[in-house]
Amino acid sequence: MEATTSVLLERGREPAGLNRMFSASLLVHVGLVATIVAIPKSWRDGGVAVPPTVMTISLGGAPGPQTGGMNQLGGRPIQEAVPLPAVRRPEPFRPPAAKAPQMTLPEPKAKVLPKQAKPPIKAAPQEARGTTPTKGAEVRPGDTVADTGGRGIGFGGLSSAGGGGTGGYLEVSNFCCPDYLTTMLQLIRQNWDPRQPTPGQALVKFTIQRDGTIKVVELERTSGYVALDMAATRALGQTRRFPALPAAFDQPELTVHLRFEYSR
Amino acid sequence: MRTLGVLALVLQAPGGAASQGAVGSTTDIVELVVRSSPVIKVVLLFLALFSVASWAVILFKLWSFRRAEKHTTVFLDVFRKSSKFSEVQAVCRTLGDSPLVGIFQTGYAELNGQLRPPAGGNPGNPSGVATRPTLKSLPAVDRALLRATAVELTKLERRLPFLATTASITPFIGLFGTVWGIMAAFQNIGQVGSTNLAVVAPGIAEALIATAAGLFAAIPAxxxxxxxxxxxxxxxxEMDDFSLEFLNIAEKNFT
Known part of the structure; x- marks a missing residue:
């Protein structure tokens, strides 16, 4: 064989080391997978909890007869008479205080003028005539809630339950069993005294177990007033027990954060 | 006194201990992979193999290119400083990873082969003494250098097509897994008869993992x-340049 060719054949051989790199690569991959499996689940999620479902119920007015339901009239804002803002009038002109009359002697030869009779008033003065009749106070939509007797609780706009007698709505985005919540809230509402002397919000956390018993009642955020906090926790304490969790809800217990809002 | 009560209620997805019962709605990657269908598992296995192999090639090439560059610098330094080809040839053994060494060795062998019979003296001596050997054919040296260049290029380019293959097919393999998974998800919808997001979402999430894995393998490749x-x-x-340089030296000294 020619010398050149043998040199070329010698040179054409691939240097060793690919096998080593293959095992290194395998090792790195296995390590990566092991790391992903080993790190705590909360890290993998990035510490972002599933956004909690927020449901809002508003209760308005006194409890009415159990005749409502299936209508959307409940709790609609109605027109409210708003008093017009007071107009600042200019202060009436006050003449300076009269001077004390000087003593003068009457003129002996003064003529006494005859008294002129005032002309009779035929029409009311211009300012009293009221050319533009007033329509009363301006009417604006307010936030007063009318009690129409309808419950109008719409769970995500899908269903509305009748009865109850308070206008209001309940917004549930993603909970399986809205009926259960309705029952739950009804039970709580029966024991809740919303009539308190001061406004405030108390956040109460509790856990409903599979069989419906309430496990832990905690005051999560105080309203700042013992009376309001007590009223909220008492509502749950007196309820004691809910119906068993629905079968469609697949988890062993349900943790609820309930905000009790007292507005005056 | 008018009382207006507003109840706001936050339902929280129970975390921690309560989550073991939550099978239907998890989005955790590990659980998704574990629960995925056999087809997706096979796809993921394939992608893992491709990823391992392509990273092996990447590491190997990084290593060998780095060595080649280092050796080339040293070799060029030696080559330009020394006055005899035999000196350079002696260094070549330690600098074997540079492609220029291959070209030099081939050229040197060719020169040796051509110069030895007529001269018989010191054939590798480019300095040209009184008994100066002469080259039979300069084009033959040129051709030898060309051959060496081709061999070195082939060596450098080896395994690179595998990277190209990985780059182009792993996204498709991943896509196949995803399409398969979505098909399964739709079948599932049909069986359950519900388009509830809780039914559809896990299947699709599980299917999309395949695409993610495909991209994971393809992007580095x-x-x-x-x-x-x-x-x-x-x-x-560099090699072309060096070939011409070598030819020039040979022409100057041996013709």
Whole structure:
């Protein structure tokens, strides 16, 4: 064989080391997978909890007869008479205080003028005539809630339950069993005294177990007033027990954060 | 006194201990992979193999290119400083990873083969003494250098097509897994008869993992394929340059 060719054949051989790199690569991959499996689940999620479902119920007015339901009239804002803002009038002109009359002697030869009779008033003065009749106070939509007797609780706009007698709505985005919540809230509402002397919000956390018993009642955020906090926790304490969790809800217990809002 | 009560209620997805019962709605990657269908598992296995192999090639090429560059610098330094080809040839053993060494060794062998019979003296001596040997054919040296260049280029480019293959097919393999998974998800919808998001979402999430894995394998392969091709091009220029330099020296000294 020619010398050149043998040199070329010698040179054409691939240097060793690919096998080593293959095992290194395998090792790195296995390590990566092991790391992903080993790190705590909360890290993998990035510490972002599933956004909690927020449901809002508003209760308005006194409890009415159990005749409502299936209508959307409940709790609609109605027109409210708003008093017009007071107009600042200019202060009436006050003449300076009269001077004390000087003593003068009457003129002996003064003529006494005859008294002129005032002309009779035929029409009311211009300012009293009221050319533009007033329509009363301006009417604006307010936030007063009318009690129409309808419950109008719409769970995500899908269903509305009748009865109850308070206008209001309940917004549930993603909970399986809205009926259960309705029952739950009804039970709580029966024991809740919303009539308190001061406004405030108390956040109460509790856990409903599979069989419906309430496990832990905690005051999560105080309203700042013992009376309001007590009223909220008492509502749950007196309820004691809910119906068993629905079968469609697949988890062993349900943790609820309930905000009790007292507005005056 | 008018009382207006507003109840706001936050339902929280129970975390921690309560989550073991939550099978239907988890989005955790590990659980998704574990629960996925056999087809997706096979796809993921394939992608893992491709990823391992392509990273092996990447690491190997990185290592060998780095060595080649280092050796080339040293070799050029030696080559330009020394006055005898035999001196350079002696150094070549330690600098075997440079492609220029291959070219030099081939050229040196060719020169030796041509010079030895007529001269018989010191054939590798480019300094040209009184008994100066002469070259039979300069084009033959040129051809030998060309052959060496081709061999070195082939060596440098070896395994790079595998990276290109990985870069182009792993996204498709991943996509196949995803399409399969979505098909399964739709079948599931049909059986359950519900388009509830809780029914659809896990299947689709599980299917999308395959695409993610495909991209995971493909992206480094694309990047390094381009980087390596570029480096091979640089090596090729260097080799051409060196061949011409070598030819010039040979022509000056042996004709």
């Amino acid at each position: 694309v990047y390094f394929y381009n980087a390596f091709t570029n480096r091979v091009k640089l090596f090729a220029t």
